[in-house]
Amino acid sequence: xxxxxxxxxxxxxxxxxLVLFLVQLIAGGFLAFYYINPDLLSGIANxxxxxxxxxxxxxxxxxxxxxxxxxxxxxxxxKRDLWGQGLVKLLAVVLVLVTIGIFATLPVMQTGNxxxxxxxxxxxxxxxxxxxxxxxxxLIFIGFMIVALVVQKTLPSPREWPLAxxxxxxxxxxxxxxxxxxxxxxxxxxxxxxFRWWTVHYWVEGALEIAYAGAIGLVLxxxxxxxxxxxxxxxxxxYDVILAATSGIVGQGHHxxxxxxxxxxxxxxxxxSVLEIVPLALMALESLKIAKxxxxxxxxxxSLYFMVGILIFGFVGVSLLGLIQTWPWTNWxxxxxxxxxxxxxxxxxxxxxxxxxxxxxxxxxxxxxxVDRTFVSWGKKAFWLMFVGQIVLATSFGLAGTVQIYHYWIxxxxxxxxxxxxxxxxxxxxIGGGMVFLGYIYLASSMLRHLLFPVENESYxxxxxxxxxxxxxxxxxxxxxxxxxxxxxxxTGLWSFSSSSVLQYGNIWIPYSLSAVAYIxxxxxxxxxxxxxxxxxxxxxxxx
Amino acid sequence: xxxxxxxxxxxEIFFFSAFIAGIAAALILYVHYARKAKRAEAEEIPFExxxxxxxxxAILLIVILTPLSIDPGRNPDPEVIxxxxxxxxxxxxxxxxxxxxxCHTIVGNGAYYAPELTYVARKAGDGDNIKSLLSAYAxxxxxPFHLSDEEIDALTAWMLYLKDLNTNNWxxxxxxxxxxxxxxxxxxxxxxxxxxxxxxxxxxxxxxxVFLVFGMFYWYARG
Numbered sequence: 001x002x003x004x005x006x007x008x009x010x011x012x013x014x015x016x017x018l019v020l021f022l023v024q025l026i027a028g029g030f031l032a033f034y035y036i037n038p039d040l041l042s043g044i045a046n047x048x049x050x051x052x053x054x055x056x057x058x059x060x061x062x063x064x065x066x067x068x069x070x071x072x073x074x075x076x077x078x079k080r081d082l083w084g085q086g087l088v089k090l091l092a093v094v095l096v097l098v099t100i101g102i103f104a105t106l107p108v109m110q111t112g113n114x115x116x117x118x119x120x121x122x123x124x125x126x127x128x129x130x131x132x133x134x135x136x137x138x139l140i141f142i143g144f145m146i147v148a149l150v151v152q153k154t155l156p157s158p159r160e161w162p163l164a165x166x167x168x169x170x171x172x173x174x175x176x177x178x179x180x181x182x183x184x185x186x187x188x189x190x191x192x193x194x195f196r197w198w199t200v201h202y203w204v205e206g207a208l209e210i211a212y213a214g215a216i217g218l219v220l221x222x223x224x225x226x227x228x229x230x231x232x233x234x235x236x237x238x239y240d241v242i243l244a245a246t247s248g249i250v251g252q253g254h255h256x257x258x259x260x261x262x263x264x265x266x267x268x269x270x271x272x273s274v275l276e277i278v279p280l281a282l283m284a285l286e287s288l289k290i291a292k293x294x295x296x297x298x299x300x301x302x303s304l305y306f307m308v309g310i311l312i313f314g315f316v317g318v319s320l321l322g323l324i325q326t327w328p329w330t331n332w333x334x335x336x337x338x339x340x341x342x343x344x345x346x347x348x349x350x351x352x353x354x355x356x357x358x359x360x361x362x363x364x365x366x367x368x369x370x371v372d373r374t375f376v377s378w379g380k381k382a383f384w385l386m387f388v389g390q391i392v393l394a395t396s397f398g399l400a401g402t403v404q405i406y407h408y409w410i411x412x413x414x415x416x417x418x419x420x421x422x423x424x425x426x427x428x429x430x431i432g433g434g435m436v437f438l439g440y441i442y443l444a445s446s447m448l449r450h451l452l453f454p455v456e457n458e459s460y461x462x463x464x465x466x467x468x469x470x471x472x473x474x475x476x477x478x479x480x481x482x483x484x485x486x487x488x489x490x491x492t493g494l495w496s497f498s499s500s501s502v503l504q505y506g507n508i509w510i511p512y513s514l515s516a517v518a519y520i521x522x523x524x525x526x527x528x529x530x531x532x533x534x535x536x537x538x539x540x541x542x543x544x
Numbered sequence: 545x546x547x548x549x550x551x552x553x554x555x556e557i558f559f560f561s562a563f564i565a566g567i568a569a570a571l572i573l574y575v576h577y578a579r580k581a582k583r584a585e586a587e588e589i590p591f592e593x594x595x596x597x598x599x600x601x602a603i604l605l606i607v608i609l610t611p612l613s614i615d616p617g618r619n620p621d622p623e624v625i626x627x628x629x630x631x632x633x634x635x636x637x638x639x640x641x642x643x644x645x646x647c648h649t650i651v652g653n654g655a656y657y658a659p660e661l662t663y664v665a666r667k668a669g670d671g672d673n674i675k676s677l678l679s680a681y682a683x684x685x686x687x688p689f690h691l692s693d694e695e696i697d698a699l700t701a702w703m704l705y706l707k708d709l710n711t712n713n714w715x716x717x718x719x720x721x722x723x724x725x726x727x728x729x730x731x732x733x734x735x736x737x738x739x740x741x742x743x744x745x746x747x748x749x750x751x752x753x754v755f756l757v758f759g760m761f762y763w764y765a766r767g
Contacts (some may be wrong), residue, residue, distance in 0.1 A: 039685055046688060047658075048642075048643045109642055112638070121637075124640070126640030126643040128653060255653075258651060260651065261614075262613060262618060404656075412667075415658065498724075
């Protein structure tokens with residue numbers, strides 16, 4: 001049993017999150033299936049409907065997992081039970097109803113029978129990421145208000161808050177507030193897209209990044225009761241928040257190159273969004289310092305692995321795969337092709353891993369059972385399957401997108417030919433997605449086993465493993481710099497589409513081979529970095 | 545075939561290698577200084593006020609740039625563009641009802657299962673061609689839903705609107721010589737866009753990037 005009874009209220013949100021994650025993965029599987037056989041489901045469940053499920057399940061389960069983390073951590077931070085536990089139970093019911101409501105009304109898009117009230121779409125909003133209708137947005141916003149009220153009433157006065165809690169609160173409040181602009185209906189497509197990116201981009205680059213940095217900082221402070229921790233964490237949170245906010249706010253410009261907004265965004269977005277790699281690279285480097293300074297074994301190994309997952313996908317997926325395509329002259333080629341989802345999938349997986357890390361941390365505490373050997377080994381398998389699967393997926397998307405650029409923009413082939421050109425990479429997407437799905441099975445079964453069945457009595461003790469280059473921090477900063485170089489190779493690959501060598505003489509092997517080197521190299525570096533960081537801390541090999 | 549292909553090659557090789565060389569030079573500088581740098585022993589959080597100022601400045605910048613960005617003078621008015629009596633605004637609502645963005649991309653954003661709509665509209669050229677495309681595909685396995693004649697007219701008007709959006713030469717087509725920088729001044733609406741500034745953008749971007757990114761690393765290594 002946890003220290004405070006009301007922490008148990010986090011459990012229903014965790015279960016909802018797990019179920020919705022499964023829905024998201026199944027929808028993703030159907031999307032991949034559409035590329036293999038486009039005819040079978042067409043007319044029954046159209047591609048756009050399944051994609052709407054894929055995105056909305058993601059958003060809802062990230063919300064749900066964040067709620068779980070908030071309700072789990074707030075009592076520990078304020079050293080008393082949650083205020084308004086009835087409201088929290090109501091919120092759980094509302095969340096399930098809203099989810100059912102969204103999933104039940106999205107099929108309206110197949111017949112076009114949307115309801116418009118006061119010039120606002122009520123059932124389907126028809127924009128990427130914010131497909132859910134206005135009706136449900138209002139309920140979701142009420143849910144956010146409930147969370148805010150409960151947290152505000154439970155927490156002590158803000159004067160006593162550590163910086164990490166400030167980050168979590170600002171990030172969570174930002175997530176809620178930034179949900180509004182993307183949902184509004186504007187007559188102009190340009191204005192509509194302009195504000196939709198406020199929701200999508202500021203979630204990822206601003207609110208969620210800050211919130212998860214804060215949550216991880218708080219977790220470190222709670223599980224390692226050492227006065228030095230607060231100082232280290234405070235400094236780390238401050239720089240992360242400042243750098244992420246500064247570069248992320250104006251870095252928004254990389255979405256505004258070609259949507260009908262003025263040309264000054266090409267300069268601003270080009271310059272500032274490149275800076276977005278800085279906070280995430282520093283975060284990866286800083287984590288080494290924190291681990292070294294604390295010199296403590298980490299008590300919850302699955303959670304540790306998924307935290308490392310956030311760091312590595314944050315650095316490689318969010319910032320470096322983003323860097324390849326954020327330069328105006330490469331973005332001009334890749335915009336609107338499959339190069340974009342290679343970055344998008346790793347971005348979202350970084351946040352998904354943040355949510356999973358928090359769930360893994362909360363569950364042994366909520367059940368009061370020890371972190372046993374099976375829990376840890378299944379958790380580790382879940383991590384590696386998801387991590388490598390996501391890299392395979394992103395690499396396939398990136399290479400297929402590079403091929404698409406040539407066939408669609410330069411050869412100007414009809415769409416059917418473009419689909420055929422991308423087709424050789426679809427198996428990669430299926431294999432990567434399948435690995436993520438297998439990882440999910442390990443993840444869900446490790447959690448459900450811990451919740452429902454008796455576990456071994458002994459806590460997991462890391463085995464004695466021989467030190468090697470793969471389990472120490474040695475050379476980690478070099479890998480960071482090497483990864484930046486591979487991203488620059490990818491940049492050159494996309495950029496070389498502009499050269500006369502490709503445009504006039506058709507030397508298409510230049511961009512293809514540069515992209516292949518970049519994506520495969522970045523994938524290998526990501527695995528090496530994750531191995532060094534996660535296994536190094538697990539086995540204690542980072543200590544000299 | 546371009547007669548001056550040697551010159552073109554030389555020019556491109558110069559820019560590609562200047563890019564790589566600039567970044568390599570900055571990296572060497574960084575490694576050099578990072579080795580020399582002694583870790584400063586900071587008691588409190590250094591640069592706290594500067595950091596807060598930077599965030600405030602970024603927010604202020606976005607607030608200032610938002611009205612300029614959604615400048616209605618830059619793009620056509622969706623209520624003015626019509627096709628057989630339907631306005632582009634009505635078409636936008638139909639596009640939302642059917643969630644077109646779930647398969648297509650619109651100005652490059654959306655799903656990648658079906659063609660880019662701005663591109664389709666520009667290739668089709670005029671309203672009648674767009675309408676014939678829509679009529680041909682609606683109700684088939686590619687677009688498996690029924691569209692009424694009014695809905696098709698409205699969508700046609702909306703795609704004519706997409707065609708006229710001022711998207712800074714995107715998407716890459718023969719019409720813009722496959723060059724995003726070919727001439728921004730063609731698209732300029734206000735004074736701050738009225739110079740052909742791609743070279744300035746290019747130089748500024750590279751210089752700022754190299755110095756800021758590696759400057760940050762340098763600053764970090766100093767502690």
